Amino acid sequence: xxxxxxxxxxxxxxxxVTFWAGxxxxxxFASYYEVPPFxxxxxxxxxxxxxxxxxxxxxxxxxxxxxxxNYKLFLILGVTSITIFNSIVYYSLNFTQVISxxxxxxxxxxxxxxxxxxxxxxxxxxxxxxxxxxxxxxxILIITKADIxxxxxxxFNKGDITMVIAMFSWALYSxxxxxxxxxxxxxxxxxxxxxxxxxxxxxxxxxxxQLGFRIDVEKPFIMILSYVVLFPGLAxxxxxxxxxxxxxANRSGVFLHLMPILSAIMAMIIFSEKFMLYHILGAVFxxxxxxLSNRKVIxx
Numbered sequence: 001x002x003x004x005x006x007x008x009x010x011x012x013x014x015x016x017v018t019f020w021a022g023x024x025x026x027x028x029f030a031s032y033y034e035v036p037p038f039x040x041x042x043x044x045x046x047x048x049x050x051x052x053x054x055x056x057x058x059x060x061x062x063x064x065x066x067x068x069x070n071y072k073l074f075l076i077l078g079v080t081s082i083t084i085f086n087s088i089v090y091y092s093l094n095f096t097q098v099i100s101x102x103x104x105x106x107x108x109x110x111x112x113x114x115x116x117x118x119x120x121x122x123x124x125x126x127x128x129x130x131x132x133x134x135x136x137x138x139x140i141l142i143i144t145k146a147d148i149x150x151x152x153x154x155x156f157n158k159g160d161i162t163m164v165i166a167m168f169s170w171a172l173y174s175x176x177x178x179x180x181x182x183x184x185x186x187x188x189x190x191x192x193x194x195x196x197x198x199x200x201x202x203x204x205x206x207x208x209x210q211l212g213f214r215i216d217v218e219k220p221f222i223m224i225l226s227y228v229v230l231f232p233g234l235a236x237x238x239x240x241x242x243x244x245x246x247x248x249a250n251r252s253g254v255f256l257h258l259m260p261i262l263s264a265i266m267a268m269i270i271f272s273e274k275f276m277l278y279h280i281l282g283a284v285f286x287x288x289x290x291x292l293s294n295r296k297v298i299x300x
Contacts, residue, residue: 009246012239013255019239021262023232024102025270026224027093033220036213037090042198042205043215044228045082049194051234056191059184066183067192073176074196080173082197087204088166095159098267099279100142102260104163107135107286109256110293111171121179131293138285139164146278186241257290 030040060067067074092101114132117124143160144150182189215221244252267273 005246009243009252012243012246013252014258016236016239016243017255017259018262019231019236021102021259021266023228024089024093024098024263025266026227027090028098028267028271029220030090030224031094033224035221035224036208036215037094038087038201038204038208039213039215040090040224040228041082041087042201043225044086044233045194045198045201047225047229048233049191049198051229052187052191052194056185056188059188060192063184063188071196073180074192077173077176078193078196078198079200080169080176082194083200083204084169085166085173087201088162088169092159092163092166096157096163097273098271099264099273099275100157100160101163102263102267103142103279103282103286104139104160104167105170106257106260107139107289108167108171108174109253110135110289111167112174113293115168115171115175116178119175119179121175127295128293131289131291133289134285134292135289138282138287138289139167141278141285142282144278145276146281187238190237 027037030037089101089105110128110131113122113124113128116122117128143156143164150156184192240252243255264273264275268275
């Protein structure tokens with residue numbers, strides 16, 4: 001029984017990270033088909049909200065007082081994850097390589113520890129501080145392409161810079177998410193977070209529309225939207241919860257490190273992206289940071 005439940009969990013988690021990795025690839029395709037990034041993100045979460053609504057509205061109405069009491073927290077969770085993170089990832093992929101983006105995103109577990117320590121959610125240790133420093137160095141190597149001239153002239157790729165904002169936004173969301181336990185089921189919590197995030201995505205969507213960035217409702221957009229709603233949006237979330245329930249959060253967390261590897265392989269095959277020397281140097285520092293930040297201090 002133990003072995004078979006482990007295998008099922010591994011399949012769930014592998015599918016989860018594969019769908020998340022595919023989100024970066026589809027985000028890059030969206031840039032090729034000139035799908036406006038903020039509009040794509042708006043429709044992604046609008047349709048996810050509609051799909052979840054029949055299953056979650058009764059629970060939301062039952063817990064309305066609780067949601068109102070904690071609206072500030074839900075607002076921050078919605079804005080950091082739904083409004084900012086996903087929008088900026090799609091925006092950044094208009095300007096930067098998938099490989100650069102996913103390598104930077106892979107520092108999120110370390111950033112969560114860093115933010116958790118600043119917000120006094122969790123205590124930090126010397127290894128976690130070193131982990132943050134090494135991971136930052138890895139991100140800097142990727143942003144500067146390990147070229148001192150880019151650093152001196154501040155001639156950065158704007159997609160790389162905005163991806164850093166996305167990275168911090170998701171880390172803040174994750175740190176706040178684990179700050180307390182919630183009276184809502186996982187699906188209901190997701191629906192509440194989507195609801196608050198959509199409140200701020202609506203004006204952003206209309207601003208992008210007024211600026212002349214319009215969606216052509218043709219086959220490429222329908223396929224892109226279908227993927228981002230059904231797979232990284234809903235399926236990954238549900239499979240992630242199932243995987244964690246079978247083998248626990250710590251063992252499941254290891255699977256997240258597969259995401260940048262899978263995205264990089266897909267990008268090299270599909271877009272002929274090259275894994276450059278600065279990617280390798282950045283990846284080495286990021287991996288060092290992740291390893292260090294997961295070390296425990298042994299008390300004498």
